[in-house]
Amino acid sequence: xxxxxxxxxxxxxxxxxxxxxxxxxxxxxxxxxxxxxxxxxxxxxxxxxxxxxxxxxxxxxxxxxxxxxxxxxxxxxxxxxxxxxxxxxxxxxxxxxxxxxxxxxxxxxxxxxxxxxxxxxxxxxxxxxxxxxxxxxxxxxxxxxxxxxxxxxxxxxxxxxxxxxxxxxxxxxxxxxxxxxxxxxxxxxxxxxxxxxxxxxxxxxxxxxxxxxxxxxxxxxxxxxxxxxxxxxxxxxxxxxxxxxxxxxxxxxxxxxxxxxxxxxxxxxxxxxxxxxxxxxxxxxxxxxxxxxxxxxxxxxxxxxxxxxxxxxxxxxxxxxxxxxxxxxxxxxxxxxxxxxxxxxxxxxxxxxxxxxxxxxxxxxxxxxxxxxxxxxxxxxxxxxxxxxxxxxxxxxxxxxxxxxxxxx
Numbered sequence: 155x156x157x158x159x160x161x162x163x164x165x166x167x168x169x170x171x172x173x174x175x176x177x178x179x180x181x182x183x184x185x186x187x188x189x190x191x192x193x194x195x196x197x198x199x200x201x202x203x204x205x206x207x208x209x210x211x212x213x214x215x216x217x218x219x220x221x222x223x224x225x226x227x228x229x230x231x232x233x234x235x236x237x238x239x240x241x242x243x244x245x246x247x248x249x250x251x252x253x254x255x256x257x258x259x260x261x262x263x264x265x266x267x268x269x270x271x272x273x274x275x276x277x278x279x280x281x282x283x284x285x286x287x288x289x290x291x292x293x294x295x296x297x298x299x300x301x302x303x304x305x306x307x308x309x310x311x312x313x314x315x316x317x318x319x320x321x322x323x324x325x326x327x328x329x330x331x332x333x334x335x336x337x338x339x340x341x342x343x344x345x346x347x348x349x350x351x352x353x354x355x356x357x358x359x360x361x362x363x364x365x366x367x368x369x370x371x372x373x374x375x376x377x378x379x380x381x382x383x384x385x386x387x388x389x390x391x392x393x394x395x396x397x398x399x400x401x402x403x404x405x406x407x408x409x410x411x412x413x414x415x416x417x418x419x420x421x422x423x424x425x426x427x428x429x430x431x432x433x434x435x436x437x438x439x440x441x442x443x444x445x446x447x448x449x450x451x452x453x454x455x456x457x458x459x460x461x462x463x464x465x466x467x468x469x470x471x472x473x474x475x476x477x478x479x480x481x482x483x484x485x486x487x488x489x490x491x492x493x494x495x496x497x498x499x500x501x502x503x504x505x506x507x508x509x510x511x512x513x514x515x516x517x518x519x520x521x522x523x524x525x526x527x528x529x530x531x532x533x534x535x536x537x538x539x540x541x542x543x544x545x546x547x548x549x550x551x552x553x554x555x556x557x558x559x560x561x562x563x
Contacts, residue, residue: 157247160204162214163197166209169209170202171195173239174212177239178272184352193343194341195235199217203250203251210238210242211251212237214234215231215232215255216231217341218231218340218563219338221332221338223466223468223523224466228265229262230268231255231264232268233267234563253482255267256280256455256457265461266456269455277455280482283515283520284453284524285524286450286524286556286557287430287449287451287558288426288429289429289430289446290446291425291444293444293445294422294445295423298415298443299438299439301408301415304405308405309369311368313364316351317346319364320345323345323373323400324345326376327400335557336452337558338560357382358382359381360382363378363381374401375407376398377398377410379395379396379399381417381420384421390418391421394424395424395425396425396426427559430558454522456486463501463517464498464499467494467497468495468550472494475507477510479514482514483514494550516536526548527547
């Protein structure tokens, strides 16, 4: 029987979601998880492949605003929920879905598509380039002194119910979004995802806790965490697992970390994702005792090259012609003349000779300033066609603030 690719119908959401769970080997979601996932799913952007009555492949997208260098919020499709059942592999279903989805993104006028990848090599074939990294930290709180800055003692800390504090925490998050490339402006409902705490996923830790930091009655930071009790022959060696920690200024950030360092019966704090330029290693003065581990997080795919490059600003003046290859989205192929600086940019087609040659994947990797064109050229993925073009463009594409994705989707 021939397979059929089509949009998801509301009444099919449960079976479609179950298909996705099976593909990733996940346990059935709790009723609360299922309700929140259903709420944030954009049915009009979700589709699948059916073999008769059976859903055998899934894909979807969320409507986000992505912060780019310069602080602008650019419409971006957050590609998600992509799966193919093992019974239907090697039939071209993934390629068919990716082509369908990118055509839809283009039709909606979104210049970018972004995703997180369980297997990065898969999505490079479709033009997605690793554009931001995350840093995992495991901090030795026995050997490191807690962070101290002038004014820390004036920050008030209050233990609150995580769900009850959502509005205050979301206001803090929203103020941070424009300041860092890679951060996402999200639609209503997303805040609830941050406080889901099913017992089956705690891995030995206790319930999710939330502490808000206040200055003059205003919430200016928060941390969500859980404590995993550990005991060894020397006594307590618990681990504080941080899910989210955000602050509007350095003093509040230091106050939150000082609190985490002082939690009783613990000897370390672990946080799974922070930006690579996070200040904590400098606050404590010993990066080795923070045990940093880096990995790529956000992958970016320019869907409309001209619009994407014109949407951001550039660290230094840039004037370069890019020869772009993009066989998967051929409307992007050809030469693009990019001019811009810290105030704005324009990008249009041209017949002038190119200064750099690269694929849309490399353009995605360099887009947020997280990976330099010079480094990509050293790996043989960018070619300099005009002397001096590489160094100038590489500096211009950079970002003073490291791009970072604060949460998955």
